[in-house]
Amino acid sequence: xxxxxxxxxxxxxxxxxxxxxxxxxxxxxxxxxxxxxxxxxxxxxxxxxxxxxxxxxxxxxxxxxxxxxxxxxxxxxxxxxxxxxxxxxxxxxxxxxxxxxxxxxxxxxxxxxxxxxxxxxxxxxxxxxxxxxxxxxxxxxxxxxxxxxxxxxxxxxxxxxxxxxxxxxxxxxxxxxxxxxxxxxxxxxxxxxxxxxxxxxxxxxxxxxxxxxxxxxxxxxxxxxxxxxxxxxxxxxxxxxxxxxxxxxxxxxxxxxxxxxxxxxxxxxxxxxxxxxxxxxxxxxxxx
Numbered sequence: 415x416x417x418x419x420x421x422x423x424x425x426x427x428x429x430x431x432x433x434x435x436x437x438x439x440x441x442x443x444x445x446x447x448x449x450x451x452x453x454x455x456x457x458x459x460x461x462x463x464x465x466x467x468x469x470x471x472x473x474x475x476x477x478x479x480x481x482x483x484x485x486x487x488x489x490x491x492x493x494x495x496x497x498x499x500x501x502x503x504x505x506x507x508x509x510x511x512x513x514x515x516x517x518x519x520x521x522x523x524x525x526x527x528x529x530x531x532x533x534x535x536x537x538x539x540x541x542x543x544x545x546x547x548x549x550x551x552x553x554x555x556x557x558x559x560x561x562x563x564x565x566x567x568x569x570x571x572x573x574x575x576x577x578x579x580x581x582x583x584x585x586x587x588x589x590x591x592x593x594x595x596x597x598x599x600x601x602x603x604x605x606x607x608x609x610x611x612x613x614x615x616x617x618x619x620x621x622x623x624x625x626x627x628x629x630x631x632x633x634x635x636x637x638x639x640x641x642x643x644x645x646x647x648x649x650x651x652x653x654x655x656x657x658x659x660x661x662x663x664x665x666x667x668x669x670x671x672x673x674x675x676x677x678x679x680x681x682x683x684x685x686x687x688x689x690x691x692x693x694x695x696x697x698x699x700x701x702x
Contacts, residue, residue, distance in 0.1 A: 415465055416686075417565070418599035419450050419484060419523070420477040426484075428453055430464060431599050435471030442467040450483050450600070451651035454548050454564050461602070481523040482567055482600040483546060488652040489516040489594060490642060491542075491571055493584065495632050495657025502665035511633050511641050514584040516571070516655065520594030524688050528572055529592045529695040530674050536575040537672040537692065540658035541616035541624050541680040543609065544569035545635055546600050547652040554643040559636035562648065565600040566609055568680045568688035570616075571655050575664050575671070595680075595690045596653065606684050609635050614659060617679040618672070626659030633657075 416431035422438075427448040429436040440448045443463050447453045453460050493512040494500050500507050522528070530537055548564025571588065572595070578587025606612075609628060616624035628634075633641070635656060642648060663670040672678065672692045679689040 415461075415602045415605060416599045417450070417453075417464070417482065417602065419480040419482050421480060422472055422477045426480060429472070430467055431474070432471065435473050436477060437467050437469055438472055439464060439467055442469040451486075454546075454650035457549070479524045479598050481521045481596040483521070483596070483651045483653060486518050486521060486651050486653045487649050488646070489518055489521065489655070490652070491516050491588065491655035492633065492638060492657045496626060496630050496659040497632060498626070498630070498660030499658055499662070500632075502660045502662070507632065511638065513642070514588055516585070516594050517589035519591055520572075520589050521653070522592045522595050522690070524595070524597035524690070526595065526690055527592065527693040528595065528678075528690045529590070530672070530692045531574065531590055531695050532697050534574045534576050535671060536664070538573045538575050538663045539616055539618060539623065539672065539678045540571035540573055540662055541614055541682075542569040542571050542655045542658050543612060543614060543628050543635075543682055543685075544596060545609075545639075545654040545656060547648045547654070548603075548650055550650065551639065551643050551648040552646075554639055556636045556640040559639035560603065562639060563603045563635070564650070565602040566606050566685055567597055567600050568682050568685050569653075569655050570595040570678060570680050570688060570690065571658060573662075594655075595688055597688045598686045601685050612685070613681075613683040615681045616661065617681070619676055623663070624659050624661035628656075630659065631657060
């Protein structure tokens with residue numbers, strides 16, 4: 415099942431994506447929550463009810479696809495988690511998982527503009543498989559990690575390289591507004607099956623820059639959940655960026671970074687495609 419957060423006729427709600435359009439859950443199952451985190455918090459019963467939904471379809475072309483989770487409580491991201499990316503970064507394979515956070519305000523959906531900040535020209539792409547947590551989780555062993563995953567989607571860990579690397583902490587350089595595109599929808603875990611067999615690709619203006627498979631993750635999806643839940647409680651709607659393969663702009667010779675007007679497309683098998691375009695930031699002060 416593919417669950418989308420979408421805006422149509424001035425209202426944002428969730429629905430089921432089909433080949434012929436979107437089933438509006440607010441109309442088909444009015445007792446269900448219309449916001450993704452609340453829906454996930456409603457548990458297996460809500461999922462079961464959604465699977466039986468039917469009704470008139472809204473053409474996909476008539477909606478705006480928002481990020482599957484609009485305002486996740488936590489956005490966690492792992493660094494240096496594909497061998498070829500470790501090599502191109504000139505670093506050692508990590509002994510321990512390297513974690514940083516992305517601000518929830520970085521999250522945007524498929525088709526949304528990504529802002530090119532005035533303070534940097536070193537804007538890079540990072541295609542990633544993302545996990546969306548479906549159940550509250552703490553101290554989860556690896557062999558049960560699959561139980562807490564609602565589903566998966568495409569992600570792009572947009573990185574402002576000079577801000578990322580000017581201090582030992584990556585968070586600020588990874589958290590600029592709009593620098594966490596996510597989508598186009600949440601594909602439920604049962605439909606994906608093994609998340610470690612998925613092709614992942616990135617294109618910039620139609621030119622392929624990254625190509626790998628999630629089998630090449632150093633710490634796989636279940637390792638990551640086990641590690642994170644030793645430290646923190648994961649909640650429904652939390653998002654995990656699972657790492658990027660080799661092929662980022664900062665490792666190219668010469669280095670290449672995104673310019674205003676560039677379009678980045680992330681494709682992951684079974685999950686669809688996520689596409690966003692870089693636009694110039696409006697630097698007008700915003701207060702209140």
